[in-house]
Amino acid sequence: MCLADLDNDGDMDVVMNNLNEGAGLYRNEGLAPRVAVRLRGLAPNTAGVGARIRVRGGPVSEQSQEIICGGRYLSGDQAMRVFAAGSASRLEIEVDWRSGRRSLLTNALPNRLYEIAEAEATHSGVASTAVAASGTSTNSPPLFEDVSSLLGGHRHVEEPFDELRRQLLVPWRLSELGPGVAWHDVDGDGREELLIGSGKGGTLAAYHNEGAGQFKRLTNAALSRPVGRDLTGLVGLGNLIVAGSANYEDGLTNGGSVRIYDLQRGVSGESVLGPLASSGPLAVGDVDGDGDLDLFVGGRALAGRYPQAALSQWLRNQGGRFVPGQRFEQMGLVSGAVFSDLNGDGAPELVVACEWGALQVWRNQGGLFQAWDWPVQWQGQRLSLGQLTGWWHGVTTGDLDGDGRLDLLASNWGKNSRYQASPQRPWRLHYGDLNGMGQVELVEGRWEPSMNREVPERGWRMVRAGYPFLQERIQSFEAYARAGVEEIYGERFSGLRVVEVNTVASMAFLNRGDHWEAMELPDQAQWAPAFGVNVADANGDGVEDVFLSQNFFAMNPETARLDAGRGLWLLGDGTGRLRALSGQSSGVKVYGEQRGSAVGDYDQDGRVDLVVSQNGAPTKLYRNVGARVGLRVRLVGQGENPTGVGAAMRLVYGQRRGPVREVHGGSGYWSTDGAQQVLGKNGEPTALWVRWPGGKETLTPLPQGALAVEVQPDGQLKNP
Numbered sequence: 001m002c003l004a005d006l007d008n009d010g011d012m013d014v015v016m017n018n019l020n021e022g023a024g025l026y027r028n029e030g031l032a033p034r035v036a037v038r039l040r041g042l043a044p045n046t047a048g049v050g051a052r053i054r055v056r057g058g059p060v061s062e063q064s065q066e067i068i069c070g071g072r073y074l075s076g077d078q079a080m081r082v083f084a085a086g087s088a089s090r091l092e093i094e095v096d097w098r099s100g101r102r103s104l105l106t107n108a109l110p111n112r113l114y115e116i117a118e119a120e121a122t123h124s125g126v127a128s129t130a131v132a133a134s135g136t137s138t139n140s141p142p143l144f145e146d147v148s149s150l151l152g153g154h155r156h157v158e159e160p161f162d163e164l165r166r167q168l169l170v171p172w173r174l175s176e177l178g179p180g181v182a183w184h185d186v187d188g189d190g191r192e193e194l195l196i197g198s199g200k201g202g203t204l205a206a207y208h209n210e211g212a213g214q215f216k217r218l219t220n221a222a223l224s225r226p227v228g229r230d231l232t233g234l235v236g237l238g239n240l241i242v243a244g245s246a247n248y249e250d251g252l253t254n255g256g257s258v259r260i261y262d263l264q265r266g267v268s269g270e271s272v273l274g275p276l277a278s279s280g281p282l283a284v285g286d287v288d289g290d291g292d293l294d295l296f297v298g299g300r301a302l303a304g305r306y307p308q309a310a311l312s313q314w315l316r317n318q319g320g321r322f323v324p325g326q327r328f329e330q331m332g333l334v335s336g337a338v339f340s341d342l343n344g345d346g347a348p349e350l351v352v353a354c355e356w357g358a359l360q361v362w363r364n365q366g367g368l369f370q371a372w373d374w375p376v377q378w379q380g381q382r383l384s385l386g387q388l389t390g391w392w393h394g395v396t397t398g399d400l401d402g403d404g405r406l407d408l409l410a411s412n413w414g415k416n417s418r419y420q421a422s423p424q425r426p427w428r429l430h431y432g433d434l435n436g437m438g439q440v441e442l443v444e445g446r447w448e449p450s451m452n453r454e455v456p457e458r459g460w461r462m463v464r465a466g467y468p469f470l471q472e473r474i475q476s477f478e479a480y481a482r483a484g485v486e487e488i489y490g491e492r493f494s495g496l497r498v499v500e501v502n503t504v505a506s507m508a509f510l511n512r513g514d515h516w517e518a519m520e521l522p523d524q525a526q527w528a529p530a531f532g533v534n535v536a537d538a539n540g541d542g543v544e545d546v547f548l549s550q551n552f553f554a555m556n557p558e559t560a561r562l563d564a565g566r567g568l569w570l571l572g573d574g575t576g577r578l579r580a581l582s583g584q585s586s587g588v589k590v591y592g593e594q595r596g597s598a599v600g601d602y603d604q605d606g607r608v609d610l611v612v613s614q615n616g617a618p619t620k621l622y623r624n625v626g627a628r629v630g631l632r633v634r635l636v637g638q639g640e641n642p643t644g645v646g647a648a649m650r651l652v653y654g655q656r657r658g659p660v661r662e663v664h665g666g667s668g669y670w671s672t673d674g675a676q677q678v679l680g681k682n683g684e685p686t687a688l689w690v691r692w693p694g695g696k697e698t699l700t701p702l703p704q705g706a707l708a709v710e711v712q713p714d715g716q717l718k719n720p
Contacts, residue, residue, distance in 0.1 A: 004078035010036045010113055012082055017075075033085035033110040037093060039067060040117045047079035048118065050098040055108075059086030085110035097121055100142075100584025142587030143538060143569070144610060144622035150215050151194075151621055157202025158616035161249045164557075166304045168466040169442040169458055171419075171429070173554035174301050175249055176593070177232070177280075180670030181613045183600035184236030185643065186263055190634065192600050192674045194611060195241060196619055197231040204231060204243060204261060204268075205619075213603035213623070222261050222268035231259065232300065233282035233337075233670040234596075237293055238642065239264045244279030244297065244670070251303035258282070258297060271322070277302055277310035283666035285339030285348040285646050286693045287325065288367035292317040292640035293665060294325060298334030298352060305440045307333055307356050307429055307499055314350070314369070317640070326368055332357035336394040336533075338667035341648060342406055342511065346695020348646050353392035353410050356429060356499040359385055359509075376509065378518035385516060389426075390503040391419070391529075394669030398535025398544050399659035401576035404650065405511035406662060411530035411548060411669065412506045417562050418457075421446075423502045428454065432496035434467060434489065441467070443496065445485045453484035459558055506530045506548065510576050521546075521570065524580035528552070528565030531669040532597030535661075536608045538569055538586075540628030542651075542682025544659050546570040546578060549594035549612050549669070566590050567597075567612055567620075574659075587626075592617035600674025606630050606707055608678045613671075630680045632708035633688065635663065636718055643675035646693035651685040658682060690715070 003012040007027065011034060016024040035055065039048030049069045056062050065081040085091060093114060095103040101121035108114060161175040179197030186193045191209035198204055206223055207215040232244030241261040247253075256270030257279045280300030284293040294317050299310030312331045315322035332354035339348035342361065350362040350369050362369035376383045391413040397406040413419055421427040430443040444457040456463065460480040464471055474480050474488060486493050506525050509516035520526070525548055532549035539545065550565025567590040570578035583589045592614040599608050607624035614620065631651065635644030645665040651658040661679060666672050688700045690711060698715030710718040 001072055002075045002077050005036070005080060005082075010034055010082065010111065012078070012080075033087075034082050035085050035091055035093070035108060035110055036080055036082045036113040037095075038080045038113065038115045039095065040115055040119075041097065042099070042118045045098065048095075048097065049079070052096040053081050053083075054094045054096075055083040056092040056094070057088045058084050058091060059088075095121070096582070098584070100582050141626055142585060143581070143624060143626040144587035145625050146587070146589075146620065147213075147623045148618060148621045150213070151207060151619055152217060154196060154205055154217075154619045156196070156199060156614060156616055156619065158199040159201050163249070167306055167440065167442060169444070169462065169556075170306055171442075171444060171556055172552065172559075173556075174278075174306065175230070176554040176615050177300070178230055178595055178615060178670065179613045180232060180234040180244075180596035180672075181598045181611050181619070182234040182236060182241075182672035183598050183602070183611075183674035184241070184672060185675070186236065186239055186241070188239075188642070191604070192602060192676060194602065194621075195234050195236070196611075196613060197234055197243060197596070197670070198227055199230045199616075200228060200249065201226050203227065204241070206241070206261075206263065209602060218263065220263065220266040222263065222266050225268070227259070229255065232279050233298070233666060235282045235284050235295070235666040235672050237284060238640070242282060242284075242295065244282050244300075245270055246278035246300065247276055248278040248301050248303050258295075280334050281337040281352075281666065281670050283337045283339050283350075283664075285665055286641060287314060287339070287348065287364060288316060289347060289694055291638060293645060295322055296337055296339065296350060296666075298337045299328075299331070300335065301333055306442070307431055308440060309333065312352070331360065335392055336396075336410070336667075336669050338396050338664055339646065340397040340406055340662060340664070341646065341691075342397070344405075344691070346691065346693065348693075351395055351397065351408065353395040355391050355393070356389070356501060357392070358387070358389050359392055359395060359408065359410050361385065375515040376518050377512075377515055385509075387423075388503045388518070389499075389501050391501055393529070393531045394533040396533050396535055396664065396667040397662060398546070399650075399661070400508060400535075400544055400546075400572055400578070401510055402543070402574050402657075402659040403511075404657065404660050405513065406648075406660060407511045407576070408509040408516065409533050409535065409546060410507055410509070411533045413504045413529045414506060414562070415504055415526040416528060416564055418559060419501075419504060421501045421504050425449075426500040426502040427457075428498050428500040430485070430493070430496040430498045434492050434496070435469070443485055443489065443493070451484065454486070455483075456480070456485050456488060458556075462556075462558060506533075508546075508576070508578070519576070521548075522578055522580045524568055525570065528562050530565070530568075531595050532612070532671060533668050534597055534599045534610075534673060536599040536673075537630060537678065537680030538581075538608060538624070538627060539571065540607065540630050540680040542658055542680040543572045543574040544661075545572050547588075547597060547599065547610060549590070549597040551591075551593050553593050554615075563591070565594070567594055588612075588622055590614065590620050596669055596671035598668070598671045598673050601632060601676060601678045602674075604632065604708070606632055606678060628680065629707065630678045631685065631688075631702075631706060633677045633679060634708070634710045635675070635690065636710055636712045637693075638713055641693060644692065645675065648691045649677065649679070650689050651679050651681065652687040652689055652699070653683045653685055656683075657689065658685070
């Protein structure tokens, strides 16, 4: 079957081929007002295949169709699209071309056919209202250029591990979750080094920043020794590098939850800090207000006991030694963590993202954390943050709407897979000892409205291989398909515990002072699972933007890999809204399993750069070449916090202020952004406001035209 305008009247007719019969030809007799769009692309894609056409002003706010080639059964439509005009007298037509160009035609009339040429489109990714009439075009380069060659072909090591032998029905593999990345000034020379985690059998990669945009890989004794376990989160503490360590694969209780590298002495070793679990994210901040940086270690998983909660804890820094400060026995499966001062009192709150759980905010009460569950306004409902359970991966904070309050951003599974859930229809994972052998076995279930019951998600072939005793109860595939989970497992089911998910979208939570206002990130952010999440001003316009790393391949044998992302920049408009930037416009195109991501100005040119790690694949480094030059800010901290981790800053423009930026020690997904900040400018700033760790505020006048400043704790410029 195919659609085509056979009589040139502006609507689509139908041609249908029938098996062993004559073909059917059907003329469209519809009389409602409409507008047709045909594209004239640049060679060789002259039909504009892959272009997205949007029409606004008709009977709905926006109609959208894509030019495709094929797609029907053995057939393909004419490369033309028809849209309803309704009662509108004027319409707006927008075309996003695969090349990254954009066309915008205003004042389009109903009952017309418009042919739009790619040659007359703008190339910058920003629509021009005059493009259809003027025929002008721009040839702006992408925002970032790929300079991964500077890393000498670095590739993450990932040894195969068959975890299905231990828990056959895990929904996805937890052995392929890394690596993290970090920017950190290890030697104190003012330039930030690049650190990249490794899997078992590889080595931590540390690239010394040589200046002039060049790197040299360090190869001392500590960095040359292969690690016996996967490294997870990465943070820096002066000349020390702290990496999480995962015992998920070997399941042994010896060793430690973190590995510490001392690059000055050339030594490294694991540190035992309480009961051993696979560590996930790490974060540092001055929790107890004594001037040094304390460490949070998020428990990611227990070997063979998924999805039981793993121990998380924050560790107090006592003269360079970490001692237990507070344990979190039931925090959950922690995927991401960040210390952030959400209420502006100078003491950091702890924010964590959990798989099969909620985003959690823990308020700092004099050096101890207490659960702090703010209300959430979402889709017309008043909920609590703890009610939005997801497969959350990464979390960070940033001021998306420029109101001076830090908002939350969290990466999730996305809406483009079989794993769909809502508050009305949650996705459940039941777990417990089904066989009576002390093991943790799993039953995935989802609500099926047509049967009015919870049904098993996994297929009968896999389930009976994992639980042979069920063959006595279930005699056929049909019987399995007609039964609910309680019928299938009988009395054994009642003894199982359960976790559930009701939110799969990656989201932003705008801070309204006494509640969060939740919003889903744009559609493109939901096309694949997202992991890394970073806030930075990518284009230098003085408004905060967001980057997401994407994709996950390590699914169970019954589920296809999720690979629809290639790394995504979302540009902010200063009100909290974000729009996706195409890969052609951003220059970021990463097709593997992206994990950790971190932003930092490694070449010190006043533009924020990006590094993205991949599981079992090369690390990608992107240099920003298209942004407006911003102000580079380096805070000169005190004592054991030389980079001012936990400080917040914003530019001042007379009576107006820019968005707040906070210095994080660990955020996003297992990673650490650079402590030196690049603040985009929306005008000429007159001063820099800083709230230092502990709550002290300073206001530093800025020299006119300043490109880089170093600010001391008293607010004075160092070497002005």
